[in-house]
Amino acid sequence: MSFETAPTKTIEVNGTSFAYREAGEKSGVPVIFLHHLTAVLDDWDPRVVDGFAAKHHVIAFDNRGVGASGGATPATVEEMARDAVAFIRALGLSKVDLLGFSLGGFVAQAIVQEQPDLVRKLIIAGSGPAGGEGISNMGAVLQDALAKAGAAGKHPKNFLFFSQTGNGQAAANAFLARLNERKNDRDAAISNATIGAQLTAIHAWGQAEPSKLSAIHHPVLVVNGDDDVMAPTINSFELARLLPNAQLSIFPDAGHGGIFQYHDVFVQQALDFLR
Amino acid sequence: MSFETAPTKTIEVNGTSFAYREAGEKSGVPVIFLHHLTAVLDDWDPRVVDGFAAKHHVIAFDNRGVGASGGATPATVEEMARDAVAFIRALGLSKVDLLGFSLGGFVAQAIVQEQPDLVRKLIIAGSGPAGGEGISNMGAVLQDALAKAGAAGKHPKNFLFFSQTGNGQAAANAFLARLNERKNDRDAAISNATIGAQLTAIHAWGQAEPSKLSAIHHPVLVVNGDDDVMAPTINSFELARLLPNAQLSIFPDAGHGGIFQYHDVFVQQALDFLR
Numbered sequence: 001m002s003f004e005t006a007p008t009k010t011i012e013v014n015g016t017s018f019a020y021r022e023a024g025e026k027s028g029v030p031v032i033f034l035h036h037l038t039a040v041l042d043d044w045d046p047r048v049v050d051g052f053a054a055k056h057h058v059i060a061f062d063n064r065g066v067g068a069s070g071g072a073t074p075a076t077v078e079e080m081a082r083d084a085v086a087f088i089r090a091l092g093l094s095k096v097d098l099l100g101f102s103l104g105g106f107v108a109q110a111i112v113q114e115q116p117d118l119v120r121k122l123i124i125a126g127s128g129p130a131g132g133e134g135i136s137n138m139g140a141v142l143q144d145a146l147a148k149a150g151a152a153g154k155h156p157k158n159f160l161f162f163s164q165t166g167n168g169q170a171a172a173n174a175f176l177a178r179l180n181e182r183k184n185d186r187d188a189a190i191s192n193a194t195i196g197a198q199l200t201a202i203h204a205w206g207q208a209e210p211s212k213l214s215a216i217h218h219p220v221l222v223v224n225g226d227d228d229v230m231a232p233t234i235n236s237f238e239l240a241r242l243l244p245n246a247q248l249s250i251f252p253d254a255g256h257g258g259i260f261q262y263h264d265v266f267v268q269q270a271l272d273f274l275r
Numbered sequence: 276m277s278f279e280t281a282p283t284k285t286i287e288v289n290g291t292s293f294a295y296r297e298a299g300e301k302s303g304v305p306v307i308f309l310h311h312l313t314a315v316l317d318d319w320d321p322r323v324v325d326g327f328a329a330k331h332h333v334i335a336f337d338n339r340g341v342g343a344s345g346g347a348t349p350a351t352v353e354e355m356a357r358d359a360v361a362f363i364r365a366l367g368l369s370k371v372d373l374l375g376f377s378l379g380g381f382v383a384q385a386i387v388q389e390q391p392d393l394v395r396k397l398i399i400a401g402s403g404p405a406g407g408e409g410i411s412n413m414g415a416v417l418q419d420a421l422a423k424a425g426a427a428g429k430h431p432k433n434f435l436f437f438s439q440t441g442n443g444q445a446a447a448n449a450f451l452a453r454l455n456e457r458k459n460d461r462d463a464a465i466s467n468a469t470i471g472a473q474l475t476a477i478h479a480w481g482q483a484e485p486s487k488l489s490a491i492h493h494p495v496l497v498v499n500g501d502d503d504v505m506a507p508t509i510n511s512f513e514l515a516r517l518l519p520n521a522q523l524s525i526f527p528d529a530g531h532g533g534i535f536q537y538h539d540v541f542v543q544q545a546l547d548f549l550r
Contacts, residue, residue: 250523
């Protein structure tokens with residue numbers, strides 16, 4: 001079943017209903033997709049989900065307070081990680097791979113530090129370590145992009161996720177079109193309260209003391225575009241430098257959404273990495 | 276035909292005999308392998324050559340003065356590049372991909388700057404830009420490793436190409452064993468005069484003004500281990516940053532010989548990149 005037609009399911013997690021969708025055969029270690037700031041289930045590139053799903057059981061979900069999930073979004077990455085772990089456990093899973101994109105990459109780090117045995121391998125895209133350079137500016141960058149997008153009649157992701165070159169903007173428009181492929185059973189919109197809590201959590205992560213990444217011995221694939229304006233690319237270098245078992249992949253003429261721009265290459269790398 | 280049993284051939288290049296070996300089917304754009312300091316044909320990892328040869332026509336050669344090739348090795352990267360171009364043209368080729376490892380990565384940059392139309396795509400491994408940090412120390416690092424290797428009864432590449440961890444040294448020994456798989460028709464040894472000329476060329480490259488990498492619009496895959504003591508890994512970041520169309524890949528717990536340690540992953544990345 002493709003992600004486009006995957007039904008939105010719900011599961012009770014500590015008394016709160018969490019929304020999720022699945023793709024791929026239910027065998028082997030599932031890959032849990034951890035979403036970005038402002039994202040709901042419809043913000044995952046169907047090419048990336050279906051690319052992973054060719055070989056893996058993929059589960060994307062709305063964390064507490066996001067999209068169709070109930071409850072109020074907490075204002076720290078660590079609480080988001082605890083909610084994600086509770087969701088994973090509620091599904092009856094005891095070993096997962098994680099793909100964390102942007103805020104989801106912070107959550108992935110917090111999950112593996114809190115529950116190392118729950119995780120087999122991690123992919124961290126468009127993200128960075130606690131205290132990483134420029135990360136606490138993400139709210140200001142978002143605000144600036146919202147203003148620019150309004151003035152230009154474009155989507156904020158044209159500015160936030162892709163380089164401003166011809167190639168970058170063509171990739172942005174192709175990505176945005178893919179996000180609209182799903183016509184039925186679309187997710188609920190994100191609330192302003194949730195965005196506010198996420199921005200608070202991101203700001204705190206950007207201001208936090210560096211965490212002990214040297215203690216994470218899991219295999220990690222760190223990936224980004226070479227010109228990320230939201231989580232500056234230097235943070236991907238830093239993650240790869242500080243994590244003892246990290247492989248780094250950086251795409252040219254690409255931004256925060258490099259894994260979507262280079263979805264073919266990224267999926268191939270990820271499938272090789274997850275083997 | 277596998278690289279292990281590929282016959283050593285010769286071709287006249289401007290009156291000098293150049294030695295080379297081929298693998299893979301003779302169709303499509305060939306991949307020319309550009310060798311490292313001290314290397315002869317037997318120093319290429321057969322897994323990497325055969326991995327490329329599954330999809331591409333691969334040609335490895337001894338540049339002027341190296342191994343079984345005649346003539347005297349020149350003392351500049353630019354002259355080495357002109358010799359390499361003359362060899363490629365002598366084979367009747369007008370479009371090639373390049374894999375340049377270490378010194379070969381410098382030569383690859385000089386080739387594409389001199390003859391941009393000759394080259395389709397480049398892979399630059401364990402290398403760096405002109406004037407790159409620490410590159411002019413390569414001679415001193417080599418000397419130090421020769422002393423350590425002599426004292427420890429090990430191969431210098433144990434120190435030069437791999438990290439000093441258990442994993443790194445196991446990979447070093449496996450790599451060295453692979454280099455000994457070929458029993459017949461092995462190449463001539465490198466001469467001290469050639470090593471001297473190569474070190475002079477490397478030192479000059481390390482001291483040179485930065486070249487205009489922004490003018491190279493070819494697709495480039497830059498790859499290295501995360502702890503390269505010969506061409507420090509920061510130089511791979513710099514190459515990827517300065518080249519407009521470069522993809523970067525960095526392997527964990529690996530050194531200068533990261534592409535040999537991770538030959539499976541590297542070959543898959545390279546085949547995807549060369550598609």
